[in-house]
Amino acid sequence: MTSMAYRIASIGDGHWFSRLYPSLQKKQGIELYKISGLSRYEKKKEFLSSLGIDESRYYSVTPNAPLPDDFFEGADVVYVSDPNEFHAAHIIDALSHGKKVAVEKAIATNAEDYQHVIEYIKSNNLEGKFYLHLHYAYKILTLNLSLLLEKYTTKYGKVISSRSVFFENENEEDSRRAAWLFGLGNGGIFLDWIHPFEIYLKGALADKISLDSCTSYAVNQGYHESLPTGLHEVVSMGGRFFSEGFKADVYIAKGVKSALAHKFVDFIFNNGYTLRLDYVNSDVEFTSMYKGVWTLYDDKMMVLESGNPVGKNTAEIFADKLYDLCQGNRMDFSLEDANFIFSPYWAYLEKFSDSPIVKDNKEITHFLEYPLATYLEPMHAKA
Structure with a gap:
């Protein structure tokens, strides 16, 4: 581990993580610190070792269950990239532990969970600690x-x-x-x-x-x-x-x-x-x-x-955004932007x-x- 680098704790190690990781490797000042996943460490030992993650920094978790407190310890930002249906709970879990959060693609998959996350962020003045990354x-x-x-x-x-x-x-x-x-x-x-x-x-x-x-x-x-x-x-x-x-x-x-x-x-x-x-x-x-x-x-x-x-490709840009988030820089994707993106889906669920x-x-x-x-x-x- 590099002492001067910001540390990322990743919830999930699947499709989008695999796209981002090569860009994290190239990005100076930020590094992978911990990972949580559904499999036991032994099952993924070779893969995790290739990422520099030993058993002490891997957390095998149950879907939709809160992560252990020590998963968050020492991390500067939590990257949420597991299945979309779990994002809302993980976002609030990470924010409640005082961590900055970057989430990929979806805040939630239904209007109720989405609104709960938005209200939690706003009521606790956490807009500066949250970033939603959308590829296009x-x-x-x-x-x-x-x-x-x-x-x-x-x-x-x-x-x-x-x-x-x-x-x-x-x-x-x-x-x-x-x-x-x-x-x-x-x-x-x-x-x-x-x-x-x-x-x-x-x-x-x-x-x-x-x-x-x-x-x-x-x-x-x-x-x-x-x-x-x-x-x-x-x-x-x-x-x-x-x-x-x-x-x-x-x-x-x-x-x-x-x-x-x-x-x-x-x-x-x-x-x-x-x-x-x-x-x-x-x-x-x-x-x-x-x-x-x-x-x-x-x-x-x-x-x-x-x-x-x-x-740059979108993963390289995302790595830059993660660094900006850790630095406390103003992010260029707001909660109002998120409302624009997802409101048609909530309207679909209600009307069609x-x-x-x-x-x-x-x-x-x-x-x-x-x-x-x-x-x-x-x-x-x-x-």
Whole structure:
């Protein structure tokens, strides 16, 4: 252990931890100190040893049970990255031990637990000790978006509408854990629909949002027959770059064929031009310099301009944020930002959760193909 480094105690050592850890290794001034997990130490000894964690700094815990007091001793920040359904309890547990807390992706998976955490933080004046990290808020395309919108709204008028498409490949890991992954206890597919909201908030500088409608689809019934694996929602938003009455169509699906697997956001300007952000999968982002591309199209979908900004991946940025949190620096993701991101989901649970899931093959095909109609016919730059 380095005596001058800030110490991280990690709750969880799974998917998101494995993405963050290489960046923690490279980040000076911060280091992994303790880990808690569900398995016994002996079962994970080789893996934990590779992280520099011996048995005295590993805590085998029961799901949803409070962590032992000595887990928190000596730690500067607690990183919450275990299953989403346990986040609310762990956040309050860590804060009540006087620790700063960074949580990945979700504060809670239901409105009651979410509100309990928010009220706990506010009533105890702990805003400066809490940070929520959302990946798409800090992707390089998102971080460059406001400058692009500033430039193009000046030329072409305000953004009158938007379309977001986040379709993910079918994969063996999602299939294996589908019953848990798509269950509402974990947040289900609804914790994927926050990605475009992160982009609208942090990139497009939206400041108001409301859910108008939401339709659920059984896109991949091999994953699950009775839980949604696709969503189409319409949201109304306000913001400096948006026209009055601005609405966005958001399409989310998991388990699609590779030909349909795309992640992009379109912003349509008053004159009919379109700014498109094409995002790459995390595997590409984390293993190459390529972080996606933005393209400006005219009203006939001919390419006018494009660019592919470079910079840190989201794990490297998260490592920087953890250091900033330990330093006591002001964080750039507030509780009000979190409310923007999650309020459509709470509205869904209140208004639309009892709506039937669409299982008709023709309707599902239309849901998948309609938003990709222009995307799958790429146009070339004008001569």
